Amino acid sequence: MSEDTNTLTMDKPVEQSLLDTSVQELIGKPLDRIDGPAKVAGRATYAAEYGFDNLAYGFLVRAPFGFGDVDGLDTEAALALPDVIDVVSDVETFLRNSQQGGETKAPTQGVSRVDYFGQPLALVVAESYEAARDAAAAVRVRHSAGVGEWDFDGRLDEATTPPPSQIKPKTEQGDVEQGLTDAAFTIDATYATPSQNSAAMELHGSIATWDAEGKLTLYGALQMPASDRLQLADALGLKADQVRIVAKYVGGGFGSKLGIAPESVAAAVASKKLGRPVKVVMTRHQVFEATVRRSNTRQRVRLGADANGRLTTVSHENHVSNLPDEDYFEPVGVSTHFLYPGENRRVTHEQVVMNWTLAGSMRAPGEAVGMFAIEGAMDELAEQIGIDPVELRLRNEPEQDPEKKVPYSSRHLSQCLREGAERFGWSERSATPATRREGEWFVGMGVATATRTNMLQKSSARITLTPSGTALVETDMTDIGTGTYTILAQIAGELLGLPLDKVEVRLGDTDAPPGAGSGGSWGAGSSGTSVYLAAEQLRTQLAKAMDCDAEELTLKDGQAIARNHSRPLSELVGTGMSAVGTVRPGKAEKQSNQASYGAHFCEVRVNATTGEVRVSRWLSTVAAGRILNEKTARSQVIGGVTFGIGAALTEELVHDPRDGRIVNNDLAEYHVPVNADIPPLEVVFLPERDHWANPLHAKGLGELGISGAGAAVAAAIYNACGVRVRDFPITLDKLLPGLPPV
């Protein structure tokens, strides 16, 4: 069987997409997920669900103090319990912190020092889960506790500038102070957001097993197997090809499963030592304490506008937090760089080193919290100028990226705002707060812009056409609920002229070509393009077999048609045809500014007596390039919006000032939205194609919904009751003092 390769580096726009000339009619349709029946029937297998004979259960022992040194573990009592096999601790190898996404090295290792409360220290292994759990509670950790850094507000002056990570920590253009002095209108406001947790429904878990040749297979809850494999290999002193990761179904991630977490290495070390498969599933408390949080933020926003409401100055100065020696900083100002015009610009990030759980990526790192402040300030500016907040944004539509001075690859924000305002009935909004009352409820409307940077990651996929005329798509890309299985099948089927039931997609296994992984909203564009490229190569092979040019070839319903001939694919592929497609980011991302856009419109009701907030109506208008599957795309948006509503109203990790511990480390106390919190959410996609992004002409979508959503809620609350809250979450205690007298 021949296997060809097809590689594309995105150095320039791809003007023609095969998706516009193919005829299978799969792309864009609101098709049901192909992995749906397995999921709803309980037959989709997640990490902790693989069965093994002789499986042992591990349970992590966590640090019962917030900072200091471990002097030793007293394990006699634990080892004396029935069915306990061992207490495994390799203090040099065990992970102190989880790893960030996309890293190729091990995260911080070594657990003799404790940097945060709940840090995993050892693994109790037993014949049953119950035995391991109870024995872990019987392990006594001898320690010398010190005083850590647990007072964020008190340490703002000691913040330091972190090294560049996802973005530069500081940029400056023009003269911000002069710009503010000269401005006709100015806003100077400080916003704050608390630490948050992704709270994916599936707990982080791993099953580790070694073969006779010393190769590790890890069944893991992981978003990016290709780089997770490198992290795990590095942590264990293995070569990459000595590690295989399997992650066929992942029960949500939202950033928390981008990199490996402590349970993975603990399972691998214990399995190696005991010579049998070991399963370690973190408890919900451990997931809260020892995986990753979104950093809290403190954001000072200053805007200056001329007499016409046109921005001249945009300044966004941020404080965030992370553990000692961790470079990652929440890129709060990532969209501030390009969203609005203004010749005077400053975006800064200062890191406050804290002994709190690792800060890392959570859905839309940067935008999710940064747009609360920027969009909040825009709402305040509109009020000060005395114009509609939609109009203010329309007046501030830049012609190009105001910092890089490059064109937007595609940007239909104005259309999103206009279309959304029309559909939502925005003209019914009263500009004066607290003037619409229905019974005991104040009713108000808010608007905010949504934008999320579009990214491309290196990604590969193989398609094999079998002698029976079906297609098999293989990549170690994951589907964390995003719809990857389905859209990859749609792309392959569309380009190869096969109905969906003739396309099989196998994901989440590092034995397959390395994919982009799920994160940063890059999955569809990156992984989808790799499948596109493999299919493009197969079309060339099929054309050769048909003795025609690829351009002459029409593929539909399993038939190849050219020059008035029609032959089934099964006849053309011989013993089988295979191709690997690989896409790499290139100059296109420097020569253009790529982002998805949208507008959120929110209606809330605020109880005049209790301050209770209910979101009652919602509309998001979205322009994100080609929509590959309208059903899964809409789900991505409403999922993101709901995250934003949660951030606005309920979500807050509380750190104990005495030892840094996360006080509300479970789903009863960390409040994510439930069904009754969410009204029907309307999503409208505007037609758009982005030639700079990829040959699919599609942009990222998974994080657009959360970006700006919380700001729309906050604006609607202000419009409803006249209380401006700049501190998430907007809980009753922050509203009650400002409510109009009953």
Added chain:
Amino acid sequence: MHFQINGQHHEADPDIRTTLLDLLREHLGLTGSKKGCDHGQCGACTVLVNGRRINSCLALAVMHQDDEITTIEGLGTPDELHPLQAAFVRHDGYQCGYCTPGQICSAKGMMDEVEKGWPSYVTAELDETGELTRDEVSERMSGNICRCAAYPNIVDAIQEVWEARA
């Protein structure tokens, strides 16, 4: 010990500390019921015991030897889906799929509660029964968290099945 699950007889020898959820997942290989919190906070482990929905993580296996237990695997198969399962696929009432078995078992139990006339917090009149409005579904399904947030689609799926029932 003997257990009656999805109409089939199972023998198992769980620890007295083993929850019904861990019996299903770790002893019997019925991994459709999910563990999301192990504390009755998320609903991913919801199964039907004698027709009523419960959080199986809050129940000890030894308490349920004489009960009729139904899990997601007992409702339908990928090739022969229960109407609720099919509706969840049609309406995209899930994303990652992890909370989904619990949502569907919960929905089945919930619809039976409504048919029996059990009111909820949002039922206006305690003796008015049978109406399964959007608010009723949302309220009654709020014990099942979906972090992917397919909530509006879950409501659509359940309402469709409710309206199509004989």
